[in-house]
Amino acid sequence: MPRAFNFSAGPATLPEVVLEQAREEMLDWRGVGASIVELSHRGPEFMGVAAEAEADLRRFLGIPDDYAVLFMAGGATTVQALVPLNFAAPGQRADYVVSGHWGKTAIKQARPYVDVNIAATSEAGGFVDVPPRAQWRLSPDAAYVHITANETIHGVEFRDTPDVGDVPLVADFSSSIASEPIDVSRYGVIYAGAQKNLGPVGVTVVIVRRDLLAREGQPRADIFDYRSHVKGESMLNTPPTWNWYLAGLVFKWMLAEGGVEEFARRNARKAAMLYDAIDGSGGFYRNDVVPAARSRMNVPFFLHDEALDKPFLAEAAAAGLLGLKGHRALGGMRASIYNAMPEAGVRALVDFMQDFKARRG
Ligand SMILES: Cc1ncc(COP(=O)(O)O)c(C=O)c1O
CATH class of the missing domain: 3.40.640.10 (Type I PLP-dependent aspartate aminotransferase-like (Major domain))
Incomplete structure (x- = not known):
């Protein structure tokens, strides 16, 4: 598997x-x-x-x-x-x-x-x-x-x-x-x-x-x-x-892999990919943090309709994307994209988010 x-x-x-x-x-x-x-x-x-x-x-x-x-x-x-x-x-x-x-x-x-x-x-x-x-x-x-x-x-x-x-x-x-x-x-x-x-x-x-x-x-x-x-x-x-x-x-x-300098480059690319997908979703997904303070490691985001949270998580898990449920203090979703998360993982998440939106938007 x-x-x-x-x-x-x-x-x-x-x-x-x-x-x-x-x-x-x-x-x-x-x-x-x-x-x-x-x-x-x-x-x-x-x-x-x-x-x-x-x-x-x-x-x-x-x-x-x-x-x-x-x-x-x-x-x-x-x-x-x-x-x-x-x-x-x-x-x-x-x-x-x-x-x-x-x-x-x-x-x-x-x-x-x-x-x-x-x-x-x-x-x-x-x-x-x-x-x-x-x-x-x-x-x-x-x-x-x-x-x-x-x-x-x-x-x-x-x-x-x-x-x-x-x-x-x-x-x-x-x-x-x-x-x-x-x-x-x-x-x-x-x-x-x-x-x-x-x-x-x-x-x-x-x-x-x-x-x-x-x-x-x-x-x-x-x-x-x-x-x-x-x-x-x-x-x-x-x-x-x-x-x-x-x-x-x-x-x-x-x-x-090239030390922290290399991870900084990868992390910047991963974070940009995910925030761009959120910001470019026409309000389907939302992150409320001011751009200058947005974390490059933990990306909380919300779906425009809470009723979609459960299907989003279930379908994501079925697509091999785990651990996306947000912390209970905030609700919504959270994607943690630490050093060990490959760029392919973030690409897969973004593709899934766009596909989910196309089907449910
Ligand atoms: C920023 C931060 N500080 C402290 C903690 C608490 O860490 P621990 O559970 O190792 O005591 C966490 C846990 O997630 C954390 O994210």
Whole structure:
């Protein structure tokens, strides 16, 4: 049976060659007579896999040496709680800029540990834009400024790194990391759950500027302390070895395909193809996000008549196009078109959308 094109927001489609390699290596990793997932995380085999994954990630994201890289369990949501615990003093203020659902979860996780200042939010307009930088009310004494680089549900993306002066910028890049080159040195902390652009769910990448590790933060258990994790090379306790290994295979695939520069070109073409189809549908399909903030990774769209949602999804699935149902918070449809979604997948979706419209329009 041929593989479907899977537009799921995360867990999301993975490169077929990576899945094939994982299958090949499943029972016997490189002749050792066991799977990598059965070996000790402290043994030379997995230590080698781990080190290579970090080196590859550093290479294709251009991560400078004065940044530590962690591979953590717990997902991006856990990072949202650990950031204030590690980088804000008790009672200190932190600025949050909210451009969608995940900015709000970041605040929910941070509130017990920090004096949250909502410096700007585009909620009143329905999260169809990022709040314009000129309107942010930043606090001079903030521990950090938090943004969500790409809002996975609302499909709203920062196209430029905002200037926040000397206050560290903390960015949730869960759904857009590695989709284009970024200047890591503009950020204090970058974090991303792997399950969209980097690999399988279960491992989260945290990139921390090392000088921030000198901050005292707040009383916390060792296991919540990034200093300890950096010192322990992400092996303070048993790390998610299978997920780390699989992410490492995805990193090698990205490098072989030409790195983030090449993915930025492909992603721009894929996004343009899909938005053009939506905008050119004469109102049959609709995306409400202002064009300058439209995500190139997650494209929410609505059919002009909600009654068509069910047949659209059923016929799409029958045509081998999966995972198009929108998040329950928004309804409608959403196509997630991460690095591993080939251009042929987006072409197939656009062809299907045009055919559906011709039959139902
Ligand atoms: C932008 C963003 N941040 C945070 C999360 C939460 O991630 P996790 O489920 O890994 O905790 C998600 C999940 O989809 C997300 O898209």
